Amino acid sequence: MAKIAIVYHSGYGHTAKVAEHVRKGAASTGAEVTLYKAEDLASPESGPWNELNAADGIIFGAPTYMGSASAQMKQFLDATSKAWFTDAWKDKIAAGFTNSGSLAGDKSSTLNQFSTIAAQHGMVWVNFGLKSGFNASGHDFAGALNRAGFYNGLATQAMTDLSAEEGPDASDLKTAELFGERVANATLRWVRGAA
Template sequence: MKTIALVYYSGSGATHQMAEAIAQGAKTQPGTQVMRYRIVGEDIQNGRFSDPDLFASLQQADAILFGSPTYMGGPAAQFKAFADASSDSWSGQGWRNKLAAGFTVGGSLGGEQDSTLNYLFVLAMQHGMLWVGMDMPYGYDDKRINPMGHQLGASGHTPTGQLSDADVKTAAHLGQRVAALLQTQPVVTGAPVPSLA
């Protein structure tokens, strides 16, 4: 059984909708279980995110997908607090070689969603993870999936607070892609970090 963890913050609920679509897409692949963790304000005390049980669970996951709405050109502060708290996992490279991917939602078409996806990508690179982007050139002519054309991750546009059908399909595709890659390509986790001797 392969485990995909979704760690995300959702303010209005649109990023949560995207996480649910990703989970449904992942579950189309046999032998896949999805763990969802929605960051809430109560997880953050004096500006610091704390949930040791979550980090213990993430250590066991085969893939971790990060999600946040795009606020003011980047991820939400609540997600950033989680990312900052992941430094203990970083120092031991506990997420090294796990698959990673990202998703975001913005209120406008030019809302800098790519900046949030870049932030999530850099976070994964800090942890030595293997990034899974989109594999869909669609959206140029066919707006029924990936209409924003982002290849770095799944991105949604929610001027009404609800994801469009195309954004839901895009998110589901990302979940299915990550789950399929887990089934076909072994991920080497738990291996010691190479020595520079």
């Protein structure tokens, strides 16, 4: 069995909802999946760092605010420097997701932030691998999977005037589950190969 950690920040509850659906998809493979709030890992001196270091894969998640991951997530990313010094995450699987009010909304910047920190740690990045379900005139936008067409990670949309109970919508949440399943399957293959 593989152990997967999802470290996320959520400002208004939307990203937490996405994180839960990523967890659901990953857990469907039999992986042991644990959610961690970035705020609980804001300092390298406190928080569940030993549990995080024991994971086989780490999925990073945060809202995209002003073209970047939220400040709370950035504080966690900066705090990973202690793990970096000891190569604690070297050769672990990594992936990332983000949510914002816009369909695109510079979410690539946040996903690039996550893939860069993973590369600095010597982690192995898993892309999404799901083609866009909304790239032709006959496609249904409301039910499309990966409708924003992001491939480096998962990108979801929650309209800014909707609460976390109302958004993201069902197709984005299903997309989140498929993303979690993909990352978990990659982690399981990686763990089996190492054994």
